[in-house]
Amino acid sequence: MSVTIALDGMGGDHAPGIVVEGAAQALRDTPDLRFLLFGDEARLRPLLDARPDLAKACELRHTADFVAGDARPSAALRQGRNSSMRLAINAVKDGHAAAAVSAGNTGALLAMAMFVLKTLPGIDRPALATAMPTQRKPVIILDLGANVDCDADHLFQFAVMGEVVARTLHDIAKPTVGLLNVGVEEVKGDEVVRKAATMLRDSPLQIGFAGFVEGNDIAAGSVDVVVTDGFTGNVALKVAEGTVGLFAQALKDAFRSSLTSKLAYLLARPALQRLRQRFDPRRYNGAMFLGVNGVVVKSHGGTDALGFSAAVRVAANLVRQDANRRIIEEMGAVQAALEPSAQMTASEAAAS
Amino acid sequence: MSVTIALDGMGGDHAPGIVVEGAAQALRDTPDLRFLLFGDEARLRPLLDARPDLAKACELRHTADFVAGDARPSAALRQGRNSSMRLAINAVKDGHAAAAVSAGNTGALLAMAMFVLKTLPGIDRPALATAMPTQRKPVIILDLGANVDCDADHLFQFAVMGEVVARTLHDIAKPTVGLLNVGVEEVKGDEVVRKAATMLRDSPLQIGFAGFVEGNDIAAGSVDVVVTDGFTGNVALKVAEGTVGLFAQALKDAFRSSLTSKLAYLLARPALQRLRQRFDPRRYNGAMFLGVNGVVVKSHGGTDALGFSAAVRVAANLVRQDANRRIIEEMGAVQAALEPSAQMTASEAAAS
Incomplete structure (x- = not known):
C-alpha cells in the first residue's frame, strides 16, 4: 500500500x-x-x-x-x-x-x-507521545507537554491511545499500561491520578492496567505504556535526556583522562558504538500527536x-x-459500555 | 562545636x-x-x-x-x-x-x-530536598514528594529554603534558583508556576531568580537550586536514577560483549571507578526535611x-x-516587606 x-x-x-x-x-x-x-x-x-x-x-x-x-x-x-x-x-x-x-x-x-x-470522537484533547529506550522493550510515554493541566478523563483517554500505539506500532499483543505517580500504593498521589486509576481499573476495555508506576519504571521498562499529564511527562522526558547527556559526557571525560584509558577506548570502541546506537535519540525521533x-x-x-x-x-x-481507527473503536466501546447505565440513570431520574 | x-x-x-x-x-x-x-x-x-x-x-x-x-x-x-x-x-x-x-x-x-x-515561622509546608550531581556543581532540588499539590506560595517558600541550603551547605555566595517548567518562556506552564515566578521576580529578597528551567537543566547544572512541586520533583528524581541505572547496565553489558572489550574494561577500570564514584548515589544520600x-x-x-x-x-x-535560623530570617524579611503595603491597604480601606 x-x-x-x-x-x-x-x-x-x-x-x-x-x-x-x-x-x-x-x-x-x-x-x-x-x-x-x-x-x-x-x-x-x-x-x-x-x-x-x-x-x-x-x-x-x-x-x-x-x-x-x-x-x-x-x-x-x-x-x-x-x-x-x-x-x-x-x-x-x-x-x-x-x-x-x-x-x-x-x-x-x-x-x-x-x-x-x-479531535477524534471520544477524545477531548490530543497528547504528544514518543517511544523511549528502556532496559527491555521501548516504552510509549504520553503526554509530553500538549496539556499541562489534565483531569482523570484526559489521563484515561491518553491510556487508551497509548495502548493502541503500543499494540499496533510496537506489535505487543497485550500491552501493559502504568499511570505515573509518586508511589505504587493506591493511596499515593493526587486526586486526579487516583481517579484515573479507578477509571482504568473499572474500564470495560481490555486494557492491561498495571496500576501506578514511578519515575524509575520508565527506564526499567516495567510497563509498555506510561501515562501522565503533560507537565510531568515533559519534565520526565527532558530529565532522562539530560541524564543521558551528563553520563555520556562523563564517560567521554573518563576515557580521555589518561593514555591507558585512551587505549581502552580504542579497544572498546565497537561495543561502545553499539551502546551509543542503542540510545541514539535519532532512532526514537518522531513524537506522535495522538487524538x-x-x-x-x-x-x-x-x-x-x-x-x-x-x-x-x-x-x-x-x-x-490504522491507529486512529482503532482509537475511535476503543473510545466507542467505552461510550457503548457507559450508555446503558446512563440510560438507567435517565429512567431512574424520570421515575423519581 | x-x-x-x-x-x-x-x-x-x-x-x-x-x-x-x-x-x-x-x-x-x-x-x-x-x-x-x-x-x-x-x-x-x-x-x-x-x-x-x-x-x-x-x-x-x-x-x-x-x-x-x-x-x-x-x-x-x-x-x-x-x-x-x-x-x-x-x-x-x-x-x-x-x-x-x-x-x-x-x-x-x-x-x-x-x-x-x-513548621518554621512563615513556612506553610515542609519540603523534601536533596543534592544531585550535574555537569557542574551539585544542584539542590525540592520538593521531592512531601507535597503532591502545591500552590504558588508553597513554591515561593521552597525557593527561599532551597536558596538558603545552597548558600550554607554548598557554600555558594549567590545561588541561582530556577523554577521547573515545560519551557523557559514566561507564558509556559500552568498558573501555579507562572504566579510563583512573578512572586520570585517581585520578591524583596535578594534571591538570584533565574526564571524557568526545564528537565534537562537539572543534569546540566544550569542553576544551583531547582524548585518544583512534590509530584514532579519525585518523578524527576526517580527518572534520573532510573536513567543512570539503565545507562550503567548497558555500559556493563557493552564491556562484557567480547574478549577485547573485557580487556578494554581492565585498562579503563581506574577511570571508570572515578566515574562511578562521581555519580555514586551514596555520596548524595540524605534528603532534608526543610521547613x-x-x-x-x-x-x-x-x-x-x-x-x-x-x-x-x-x-x-x-x-x-544554622540553616533553619536563616530560613526564619528570610521569611521574616518577606513578611516585613509585605506589612507596609498590608497596612496601606488597611488604611485605604478605612479611608474609603
Missing part, C-alpha cells in the same frame, strides 16, 4: 536539508512512500534535483511562507495560513496526504493540527536526516496500522 | 547494622559528633561494643518499638509513639539532640516531624553504611550552618 506523507519542508533548525535527505532515506527503506513537500521552491528544487529517486516519489508545492521557530502558537495560527506547516496539515485534512511530518515549532504544529483536523483526526508527527527540531527519516517512518506506520 | 544527632536505629532495609556502622564512619571524619541511638538494645549493644570509639560518643536508649517500612503515616503517628523513629524526633523537640536521622519509612518520618516539631522546626534528615532506605554516614553529615552541616 502506497502511503503519501505531507512534509513541512521549512520546519526545524536544519531545514530544508534534513527534511529532503530524511525523506530520501525513508524512501530507500520503504520504496512505496510518496511525499508532498511544502516550502520554498528555490531552495527545495535543487535538493530534489540532486536526488532523482526521491524527486520521482515527491511532489513539490511552493510556498514562501513558513512558521518561525519562536512564533507563538496563536500568532502562527492567525498569520501562518500559507505556511509550509499549515499547508502540510491541510493536505491531510483534504485527503491529499495520509499524514504530516514537521520538525518545526511544536506549539504551532499542535495548534494547527487541532484547529484544522479537530487528532489525522496523523501528525513532530520531529525533533535539531535532528539530522537520519532522525527525520525515523519520524517519517513513525508517521507511515501509524497510517498503515 | 559538638553536635548531637539522634539516630533511628531501626529504620531502613539494613538496620540496625548500617546505622551503627554509618555513625562510626561519620564520627571518624568528624570526631566531635555525638549520638543518641534509639532502638532495640539487644541488637544495638553488641554492634556498639564492637566499635569502642563510637560507643564512647554514643548514648543508647532502648525501645522495642519501631515503625514498619510499609506502615501508613497516619497509623505510624497513632501507634508509633514509642518507636525508635518517634523518640529520635522527640529528642530534637526536647533539645537533647540537634538533629534526627532515619533511614525508615519516609511518610511516617514526615508525619512525625510535622506533628512533633511543627520543620528542627533538623530532620531522611536516609535512603536501601543504603549502606557509607550512604548513611553521608546522611549524618548532611544533618550535622544543617545544624552547624
